Amino acid sequence: MNINVIEGGVTAPKGFLASGIHCGLKKNEESKDLALIYSEKPASAAGVFTSNKVKGAPIYVSKEHLSNGFAQAVIINSGNANTCNGDDGLGKAKRMSSSEAKALNINTEDVLVASTGVIGVPLNIKAIEQNVGKLTESLSKEGYKDASEAIMTTDTVKKELAINIEIGNKVITLGSMAKGSGMIEPNMCTMLAFITTDINISPTLLKEALKDSADVSFNRISVDGDQSTNDSLFILANGLAENDEITEKNENYYAFLEALKYISINLAKKMAQDGEGATKLLECKIIGANSEEDALLLSKSVINSSLVKTAMFGCDANWGRILCALGYSGVDFDPDKVNVYFESLAGSIIVCKNGSSVNFDEDEALKILKEKEILIKVELSIGDYEVSTWGCDLSYDYVKINGDYRS
Structure with missing residues (x-):
């Protein structure tokens, strides 16, 4: 169509x-x-x-x-x-x-x-x-x-x-x-x-x-x-x-x-x-979940994490915050099977493989995270379901806007 x-x-x-x-x-x-x-x-x-x-x-x-x-x-x-x-x-x-x-x-x-x-x-x-x-x-x-x-x-x-x-x-x-x-x-x-x-x-x-x-x-x-x-x-x-x-x-x-x-x-x-104070559009795509519900809960957990959002604002490839957010989502998964990628128009880079660190190029990651639209791709490798959610980074301006909203 x-x-x-x-x-x-x-x-x-x-x-x-x-x-x-x-x-x-x-x-x-x-x-x-x-x-x-x-x-x-x-x-x-x-x-x-x-x-x-x-x-x-x-x-x-x-x-x-x-x-x-x-x-x-x-x-x-x-x-x-x-x-x-x-x-x-x-x-x-x-x-x-x-x-x-x-x-x-x-x-x-x-x-x-x-x-x-x-x-x-x-x-x-x-x-x-x-x-x-x-x-x-x-x-x-x-x-x-x-x-x-x-x-x-x-x-x-x-x-x-x-x-x-x-x-x-x-x-x-x-x-x-x-x-x-x-x-x-x-x-x-x-x-x-x-x-x-x-x-x-x-x-x-x-x-x-x-x-x-x-x-x-x-x-x-x-x-x-x-x-x-x-x-x-x-x-x-x-x-x-x-x-x-x-x-x-x-x-x-x-x-x-x-x-x-x-x-x-x-x-x-x-x-x-256009989130208040936002500088970037974030997408978190969960791939290989056991169900659509699980994938949605995991993706929401990442996109809602203030620590993930601030890391994206600062162009910091801090993938540990992503695993942390997955871990408190309430969904059962195997952390040792998780792969994490950062992707944008500037390229793609794997920053976590099988739940552990990989020797990635920090300069390459920085270049990718400087773009205005960032994809956080998470492979669970345990099922056939995938879901995307969207959010934004968390900047200084969010506090400024909401600190005097009624003024």
């Missing part, structure tokens, strides 16, 4: 518009803080949310609105998470939805809500309500640019991707935008991600495809080990590509799933690469 990367973000598929404005939640008037995604017709819809026990108010509203498997719009604010605000927060999340529904002249239940920002601060709902008219009037095909900017918090770059594929002689388009830079830890993270598509698919299969794609993408990244209260992943499929509706797991379903995984993995990697 050919996957073609195209321009357009969340508005690339047929029938989708978007907008982003400044409404006053952020102090800086130049910073956009309110976004809207709109489908010109009701769409099959699904969501995946944080597994944190403490959840933002918008999650409860969006879960309820997704119960029938359909939606037509998503309103998103940055600058305030609307979390830990009790009934006040829940009421304001509902008001976000109802005010946008009124502006669009659609049912309140067809509007999803997402928020990101500081936890425990009351949401200025009046600033949102007073600006939903402007937000709605600003909807356009070009609005994906403003929308992706409006959802950013500590992100340093916008995260967008659009692709198309061919299914049943029809061109199917998927668009997306996401935010996430800190408080990133599976399962789901301080991330918001929005995927739009014009494919015609049943709500049941759309929900299943979204979960499967999240499991191999967003749930396999980590920046700092802190799991957020507000992570939300939404997908809307409005059927305007006019393919025969996908109602069973046939060839067309799996082609769509492959495309969905492609876009999800690429967005997830963009988040990991």
Whole structure:
């Protein structure tokens, strides 16, 4: 299957518009803080949310609105998470939805809500309500640019991707935008991600495809080990590509799933690469595990290790930290069979063989670790399963950013 990367973000598929404005939640008037995604017709819809026990108010509203498997719009604010605000927060999340529904002249239940920002601060709902008219009037095909900017918090770059594929002689388009830079830890993270598509698919299969794609993408990244209260992943499929509706797991379903995984993995990697204070994207690939679950636990353990992350920041080929992280993962394996490699565009080097040191060239290792994308490859040699997770290094700037986040 050919996957073609195209321009357009969340508005690339047929029938989708978007907008982003400044409404006053952020102090800086130049910073956009309110976004809207709109489908010109009701769409099959699904969501995946944080597994944190403490959840933002918008999650409860969006879960309820997704119960029938359909939606037509998503309103998103940055600058305030609307979390830990009790009934006040829940009421304001509902008001976000109802005010946008009124502006669009659609049912309140067809509007999803997402928020990101500081936890425990009351949401200025009046600033949102007073600006939903402007937000709605600003909807356009070009609005994906403003929308992706409006959802950013500590992100340093916008995260967008659009692709198309061919299914049943029809061109199917998927668009997306996401935010996430800190408080990133599976399962789901301080991330918001929005995927739009014009494919015609049943709500049941759309929900299943979204979960499967999240499991191999967003749930396999980590920046700092802190799991957020507000992570939300939404997908809307409005059927305007006019393919025969996908109602069973046939060839067309799996082609769509492959495309969905492609876009999800690429967005997830963009988040990991843009981790707060990060200078490098890290991938840990576990090869030869006894099960996928074991491989995932081992890979997460390495990618989450502060000592591994700081070693990568310092370009230090300290492979002992990797074995240490594998050892406390809780997974049973044979340390005497482990091989460790560092790889990048500058080359590949083995630094540990059969659980012991090898006489490797430190200068060569330094050259490899100076690159912006580093692969930590671990061979267990005990099974047939492999898994990759993604993260970033840990720099001085991470502490600076998070030391005065509320300032």
